[in-house]
Amino acid sequence: MxxxxxxxxxxxxxxxxxxxxxxxxxxxxxxxxxxxxxxxxxxxASQDVVLPQQPVHMTADTFFARNADGYVKSRGNVDIKQGMDEVHANYVEGNMKSGVYHTKGPVVYVNETNALTGQDVTYNSQNGSMSMDKVEGFMGPTTYIRGTDAEMYDNIGYVKHGLITTPHAVAKTPDYYITGDDIRIYPGEKFTAENTALWFKHVRLFTYGHYEGRLDNKNKTKHYIFTLLPRPTYNSDDGIGVRGYADVPLNQSGDLKFHASYALNSKNGLKPAAQIQKDTKIGSFRFGYSKEESTDNDDNIWATKWPELEYFAPRLHLGDTGIYIDSSANWGRWAEDGVKTGTHKGFRTEITHTPIPLWQRANVRFFAGYRKDWYSTDDAQRRDPYSGVILNQGINDRLWTSFWYKKHNVSGYTPYRFDTLDDPRQHGLSIGYVLTPRDTVIFSWAQDLDDDHISDRNYTWVRDLHSFIATITYKQVDKEWQVKIKAKDFDF
Structure with a gap:
């Protein structure tokens, strides 16, 4: 040839x-x-290499084996190990020749990705398959499952009827969860469920049909059906409201997704967002429509952005120094009440580092950046080189303090209140004290360095609500209240 x-x-x-x-x-x-x-x-096929099957190791307090037919029976602290698979029970009987073992009562099954407990398990060491009457535990680090009539074959799990939730929500009746039929679990990859419904405690919020969630934590993907849960909010400008969001994957790799969010307030109505996001090696691109609340100030100003194209560069790490750079850019049309609609474009880059330990319970972090914006309205421009430092000092296990300083050297101006900077030059401090394992109080104080007036004097109570965290803040200077509730497992 x-x-x-x-x-x-x-x-x-x-x-x-x-x-x-x-x-x-x-x-x-x-x-x-x-x-x-x-x-x-x-x-x-002629080149295939067949690896030898890994041996099965069994230990127990009492052990009986019959060599003639391979029958075995074990009682007390029974441990079966084969490679990365482990089965722990109080009673096991089976056959060494067929490799099939049965247990009665509670059983613990562990491998490299799963940690499950079940009742009345049948385990086949020849092919690694397993069946349980009842099952509960973790499939990967972010997904908890509980169900009946469970099986595992070729490292794929099947649950006839069950529920799925996240780690912090686990309880007899979880704080939030989805129920489903014919749940199929692909460890380290994904899970699917049919006839799914989203629940908050005993209240069914809505039904969904077919649902697919990621288990690989790729791109920090979260279960989007949970992120849709309405989280209550309140502030003096918007009134009482609820918020939620979802990042719905549009392809198998998860690098193309549909981002949707909503904020429904008693004073300002519905504020939705709908955007398409594409993640690439050179960064993430997001395009769409949104109504966003100001983050550069505390005035709760909303702006409509349509169309809006945003780019987020990958974080650039400078070797092993702990120093890194984040950058972003955007272009679009902005609309705000009382301001002429116009085009905005801008970019921002910031360099900082992981906190540097100083002495016992103390660390410091410096940051510096540059931001520039162009506005078609009034042909305005704004430049903002800025820098700052944050010093954290723990006093003991309950008491901590934080001191900070920031300086924005703003030139030019913005025609919008939405991105107007509050108090460009400030310093301040925060003092926190842990009252109980579930309660923390924080006092924050800030002073404007341009005219020395006190810009913030805030009192905050942080309450642990099992799977959520509630913060209630009274802003004494502004005479305003603010309430926020965040989920531990998917609001970062």
Whole structure:
């Protein structure tokens, strides 16, 4: 075959070496050029390597084995191990020749990705399959499951009826969860469920049909059906409201997603957002429509952005120094009450580092950045080189303090209140004290360095609500209240 494709190829065995060096010319036969068909499946099969099956190890307080037929029975602290699979029970009987083992009562099953408990398990060491009457535990680090009639085969889990939630919500009746039929779990990859419904305690919020969630934590993906849960909010400008969001994957790899969010307030109505996001090696791109609340100030100003294109560069780490750079850019049309609608474009970059330990319970972090914005309204521009430092000092296990300083050297202006900077030059401090394992109080104070007035004097109570965290803040200077509730497992 090779000779047919390469007719000028020369070959010689060890016995022909002398003749090869003495002859000036060798006659090389040329075969007819043609391609011979090859059975690729047969060729691949001939190269397959079959690894030996890993042995099964069993230990117990009492052990009985019958060599004639392979029957075994164990009682008390029974441990079965095969590779990364472990089964722990109080009673096991089975057959060493068939590799099938049965347990009665509670059983613990552990492998590299799962930690499950069940009742009345049948385990086949020949193919790694398993069945349980009841099952509960973790499939990967972010997903808790509880159900009936469970099976596992080829490392794929099947649950006939069950519920799924996140780690902090686990309880006899979880704070929030989805129920489903025919749940299929692909450890480290994804899970699917049919006839799903989202619940908050005993209240069913809505039904969904087919649902698919990621288990690989790729791109920090969260279960979007949970993020839709309405979280209550309150502030003096917006009134009482609820908020939620979802990042719905649109392809198998998860790098294309639909981002949707909502804020429903008693004073300002519905504020939705709908955007498409694409994650690439050079960064993330997001395009769509949104109504967003100001983050540069505390005035709760809303702006409508349509269309809006945003770019977020990958974080750039400077070796092992702990220093990193974040950058972003955006372009779009902005609309705000009382301001002419116009085009905005801008970019921002910031350099900072992981906190540097100083002495016991103390660390410091410096940051610096540059931001520039262009506005078609009034042909305005704004430049903002800024810098600052944050010093944290723990006093003991309950008491901590934080001191900070920031300076924005703003030139130019913005025609919008939405991105107007509050108090560009400030310093301040925070003092926190842990009252109970569930309650923390924080006092914050800030002073404007331009005219020395006190810009903030806030009192905050933080309450642990099992799977949620509630913060209630009274802003004494502004005479305003603010209430926020965040979920531990998906609001970051």
């Amino acid at each position: 090779i000779a047919a494709l390469l007719p000028l190829t020369l070959s010689a065995s060890a016995a022909d070496t002398a003749k090869l060096h003495t002859d000036k010319v060798m006659a090389v036969p040329v075969t007819e050029k043609k391609i011979l068909p090859v059975d690729l499946d047969q060729a691949a």
